[in-house]
Amino acid sequence: GAGVSQSPSNKVTEKGKDVELRCDPISGHTALYWYRQSLGQGLEFLIYFQGNSAPDKSGLPSDRFSAERTGGSVSTLTIQRTQQEDSAVYLCASSLESYTEAFFGQGTRLTVV
Amino acid sequence: SQQGEEDPQALSIQEGENATMNCSYKTSINNLQWYRQNSGRGLVHLILIRSNEREKHSGRLRVTLDTSKKSSSLLITASRAADTASYFCATDGGPRDTNAGKSTFGDGTTLTVKP
Numbered sequence: 001g002a003g004v005s006q007s008p009s010n011k012v013t014e015k016g017k018d019v020e021l022r023c024d025p026i027s028g029h030t031a032l033y034w035y036r037q038s039l040g041q042g043l044e045f046l047i048y049f050q051g052n053s054a055p056d057k058s059g060l061p062s063d064r065f066s067a068e069r070t071g072g073s074v075s076t077l078t079i080q081r082t083q084q085e086d087s088a089v090y091l092c093a094s095s096l097e098s099y100t101e102a103f104f105g106q107g108t109r110l111t112v113v
Numbered sequence: 114s115q116q117g118e119e120d121p122q123a124l125s126i127q128e129g130e131n132a133t134m135n136c137s138y139k140t141s142i143n144n145l146q147w148y149r150q151n152s153g154r155g156l157v158h159l160i161l162i163r164s165n166e167r168e169k170h171s172g173r174l175r176v177t178l179d180t181s182k183k184s185s186s187l188l189i190t191a192s193r194a195a196d197t198a199s200y201f202c203a204t205d206g207g208p209r210d211t212n213a214g215k216s217t218f219g220d221g222t223t224l225t226v227k228p
Contacts, residue, residue: 004155033215042201042220043156056215089154099143099205102216106155 002026006092006105013082013112021077021108025094032075033102034067035091043091049075050098082112118219119202125225132189134222136202137182143205145178146216147187150199159187159200194228 005024013019025032030051035043045059049069060066064083069075079086089109093102120135136145144163148156162169162178162185169176175188189196203216 035218043203043218045215045217048215091155093156098215101146101158101161102156102203103158104148104156 004092004094004103004105006090006108008108009106010109011111013110015084015112016081018078018080019082019110021079021090021092021110023075023077023092023094023105025073025075025092026103027073028096029094029103030072030097031095031100031102032069033093033095034075034077035093036088037091037107038088046077046090079110082110084112086110087112119200119222121222122220123223123225125227126192128192128194128226128228130192130226132192132196132224132226134187134200134224136185136187136219138185138202138204139183140206142180145176145185146203146205147174147176147185148201148203148218150201150221156201189224192224192226194226197224197226199223 007022011019032049034046036046037043047060047067048056064080067077087110089107091104091107093104095102118137126132142164144161146161147159149159150156160169160171160174160176162176164180173190178185199221201218201221203218205216
């Protein structure tokens, strides 16, 4: 596809369950970002992948959060033992390289009940 | 903590008026970008201004950057009802900054343009 694709669009899960969120970046983009946005708030940085460099995980809120980027393309954000405070929209973005325009997916709305 | 802070938090104007939103940041930057978000989902990139630029235009948008004051402004001229959205600034740190390569966002300004 032409844009960043995220799946699922919406996810409702029970507290304590694990969830996986997927992001397909634009082909050829070396940088990939995950952000989290709570209702009415700004974007909270989670993790950043750039090429083959070690990812910048400084924004992950706890060790229940992890992310991988396989083959420099698709990325998966995993949240283990979900909590209600994890409920938010999770946004993925990619850019051709660092310091350039980022293209965002439509996000995954996660609801933990 | 967020690098950029937008001001005001909310702005309501009549169609045809100009809208000005401001962004302040704390540390040195490589560039600053403005994004628009409709309905709380994906963001759309509006304009990027580099740290060595002072002003940039794109259609009805005008962005200024004052690195001495660590601030930027976004001006939307001749606003339309369709401009109703949230607007965010995002800053990319320099290569030796802790925010190097990644954009950090403020909480945004919610703009409402009344027809």
